[in-house]
Amino acid sequence: MESPQTVLIVDDSRVSRLMARQYILGMHADWIIEEASTGEDALEKVKTFTPKLVLMDVNMPGMGGLAAAEQMRKLLPTAHISLLTANVQTATRNRATELGIGFMEKPITEARIAQLIAPLEARP
Amino acid sequence: MITLNELQHDALVEIFNIGVGQAAASMSGIVNEEVTMSVPSISFLNRAEAAQLLGGKNKLDQLQRICGVSQHYEGAFQTEAILMFPEDKSLEIVRLMVGESVPLAELTEMEQEAMSEIGNIILNSCVGTLANLFQRELQGSLPVYHVGTSEEILSASGSASDSVVLMLHIDFILEMHQIHGYVAFILDVSALHDLKEQINLYLDKVMGQG
Amino acid sequence: MSMDANRTGLLEGVLAAVNLGAIVVDGDCRIVLWNRWMERYTGVPASETIGRDFFSLHEDLRGKRIDSAITQALRSNFPSVLSQTLNKSPFPLYADAAARSRDERMQQALAVTPVDVAGAGRHCLIQISDVSIAVGREKLLRDQAMVLRSQTFSDGLTGIANRRHFDVAIDKELRRAKRYGNALSLLMIDIDHFKPYNDHYGHQQGDQCLIKVASALSGMLQRSTDLLARYGGEEFAIILPDTDAQAAHMLAETVRARVIALDLPHDQSPGRLVTVSVGIATMNASDQYDVPGLINAADRALYAAKRAGRNCVQAHVTTPA
Numbered sequence: 001m002e003s004p005q006t007v008l009i010v011d012d013s014r015v016s017r018l019m020a021r022q023y024i025l026g027m028h029a030d031w032i033i034e035e036a037s038t039g040e041d042a043l044e045k046v047k048t049f050t051p052k053l054v055l056m057d058v059n060m061p062g063m064g065g066l067a068a069a070e071q072m073r074k075l076l077p078t079a080h081i082s083l084l085t086a087n088v089q090t091a092t093r094n095r096a097t098e099l100g101i102g103f104m105e106k107p108i109t110e111a112r113i114a115q116l117i118a119p120l121e122a123r124p
Numbered sequence: 125m126i127t128l129n130e131l132q133h134d135a136l137v138e139i140f141n142i143g144v145g146q147a148a149a150s151m152s153g154i155v156n157e158e159v160t161m162s163v164p165s166i167s168f169l170n171r172a173e174a175a176q177l178l179g180g181k182n183k184l185d186q187l188q189r190i191c192g193v194s195q196h197y198e199g200a201f202q203t204e205a206i207l208m209f210p211e212d213k214s215l216e217i218v219r220l221m222v223g224e225s226v227p228l229a230e231l232t233e234m235e236q237e238a239m240s241e242i243g244n245i246i247l248n249s250c251v252g253t254l255a256n257l258f259q260r261e262l263q264g265s266l267p268v269y270h271v272g273t274s275e276e277i278l279s280a281s282g283s284a285s286d287s288v289v290l291m292l293h294i295d296f297i298l299e300m301h302q303i304h305g306y307v308a309f310i311l312d313v314s315a316l317h318d319l320k321e322q323i324n325l326y327l328d329k330v331m332g333q334g
Numbered sequence: 335m336s337m338d339a340n341r342t343g344l345l346e347g348v349l350a351a352v353n354l355g356a357i358v359v360d361g362d363c364r365i366v367l368w369n370r371w372m373e374r375y376t377g378v379p380a381s382e383t384i385g386r387d388f389f390s391l392h393e394d395l396r397g398k399r400i401d402s403a404i405t406q407a408l409r410s411n412f413p414s415v416l417s418q419t420l421n422k423s424p425f426p427l428y429a430d431a432a433a434r435s436r437d438e439r440m441q442q443a444l445a446v447t448p449v450d451v452a453g454a455g456r457h458c459l460i461q462i463s464d465v466s467i468a469v470g471r472e473k474l475l476r477d478q479a480m481v482l483r484s485q486t487f488s489d490g491l492t493g494i495a496n497r498r499h500f501d502v503a504i505d506k507e508l509r510r511a512k513r514y515g516n517a518l519s520l521l522m523i524d525i526d527h528f529k530p531y532n533d534h535y536g537h538q539q540g541d542q543c544l545i546k547v548a549s550a551l552s553g554m555l556q557r558s559t560d561l562l563a564r565y566g567g568e569e570f571a572i573i574l575p576d577t578d579a580q581a582a583h584m585l586a587e588t589v590r591a592r593v594i595a596l597d598l599p600h601d602q603s604p605g606r607l608v609t610v611s612v613g614i615a616t617m618n619a620s621d622q623y624d625v626p627g628l629i630n631a632a633d634r635a636l637y638a639a640k641r642a643g644r645n646c647v648q649a650h651v652t653t654p655a
């Protein structure tokens with residue numbers, strides 16, 4: 001029996017966070033999902049919550065998603081981190097590769113969320 | 125006046141952010157530099173308020189000439205969409221994209237065409253994402269370039285003075301230059317009603333209740 | 335029946351006579367129309383294009399703005415414009431044989447519009463206008479404005495470009511180099527021991543020295559795109575677009591030699607002649623410089639030249655990451 005996975009969704013758009021949450025819970029009703037609306041909030045959150053997967057928007061007020069993802073990578077070296085963003089440029093993609101994190105284009109769809117949570121579903 | 129609740133408002137902002145993200149990628153391809161665009165906020169205003177927002181608070185500033193690019197869309201709903209930059213920023217965007225230094229008065233025909241193309245890219249992206257997500261079909265017109273006061277540009281399409289303007293605040297960042305502009309959608313009562321309905325349908329669908 | 339045939343004949347005649355290029359592609363991007371204007375200015379007959387995939391005939395346009403414009407027309411029903419300024423001559427169109435031999439493409443403005451065809455689905459029309467005359471006219475006006483503007487952009491003492499001009503130019507050239515993936519070189523030239531020269535020979539002669547050096551340097555520049563500017567008190571800068579490190583180095587050496595050849599006596603300097611130190615920085619297509627970064631690199635090279643004993647040339651070398 002698999003134990004429920006933990007996911008952190010970081011996005012300043014409440015609708016985006018809700019959508020991602022809905023799609024994940026639709027596939028795994030028992031998973032534990034936390035949310036943050038800025039990079040700073042997300043880094044604060046992981047002091048008390050250890051997600052296996054982090055979905056990070058890029059364009060947010062404050063430090064922004066790229067800076068937050070970079071810090072997050074150091075704090076959680078084994079977590080799956082992926083950018084989920086409307087910022088689809090090569091520069092951002094390259095930065096994601098440099099940081100060792102994933103990259104997924106918005107709009108958020110069920111299929112894209114399924115792809116993002118796949119690593120958590122694989123047999124250990 | 126239309127009011128959207130927090131969730132509806134949020135959904136609309138997010139939809140436009142996705143739209144301008146696409147536009148930024150296109151423009152990045154043209155200048156070969158990183159271009160970032162975002163929609164930090166939106167507001168609903170009447171025409172007079174919109175003109176004031178663009179032109180500035182005092183009467184004298186409102187007489188300043190700015191440049192705008194408009195496109196007309198119709199089909200499932202009808203709107204006039206206008207991209208505008210307030211007075212001192214009007215030409216900075218063209219200068220950056222085109223790579224030349226010219227004051228507004230000297231803007232040549234070729235650069236007006238470049239500005240029209242920039243408007244075309246941004247407006248098609250915004251409206252395109254909206255049309256896609258709402259799964260509605262629209263036809264669009266070719267871009268029209270305007271120079272005039274904010275009041276003149278907003279009334280150029282012949283809309284009624286009591287039309288509502290959905291105003292998008294746009295942040296445009298290219299190579300350390302940050303420019304703030306606006307995209308205005310002029311909507312009549314039925315188009316507004318339509319928009320609100322479509323946002324609700326969209327929310328129902330993605331929230332899993334559809 | 336004959337009315338329809340007449341009408342079709344009329345429309346075909348009009349399409350063959352219009353003074354603009356018309357290409358139509360179907361929903362699969364296959365060319366279904368290639369008018370007489372296109373045949374004439376590409377030199378490619380319709381028989382070779384009809385039925386073929388548009389992008390297989392124009393591989394270099396794949397993934398470019400026109401690609402997304404065609405997609406937007408076919409999928410979202412939206413028209414697009416492609417201005418000459420932002421999209422340089424996408425199609426291989428030549429005004430005449432002479433232009434073709436010089437590989438000088440026509441200046442083009444495009445409009446990409448959806449066209450719904452009853453019973454055959456949505457198609458896309460690409461209209462191409464020749465805007466060469468308008469562009470030529472503007473270049474003339476631009477050149478004239480430049481002459482007028484140069485009066486506020488020149489250095490009072492030496493007559494060459496001033497610091498303001500330099501600032502505007504370096505920003506423009508850096509952008510251009512990045513956009514087209516060309517190399518850009520910057521030379522920073524500083525007169526050696528200039529303060530002692532001024533102190534010993536007086537400021538009047540110091541000014542004369544600056545004028546002579548500026549004059550010699552400006553005589554050396556070959557291309558209209560190269561810019562010599564007075565950067566500071568005794569410091570000059572040369573902006574060299576489309577110039578790689580090697581060529582820049584050659585020019586820097588020539589600069590150094592040319593100043594010595596002026597034979598200006600300088601009792602306060604080791605070599606007894608007025609000399610310069612030169613720092614070079616080059617931005618290649620793969621580098622990511624901004625303006626302060628490039629100037630900084632050239633400055634550091636200049637400083638290295640000073641430390642190496644002056645009267646020499648040093649190039650900035652990027653240390654590998």
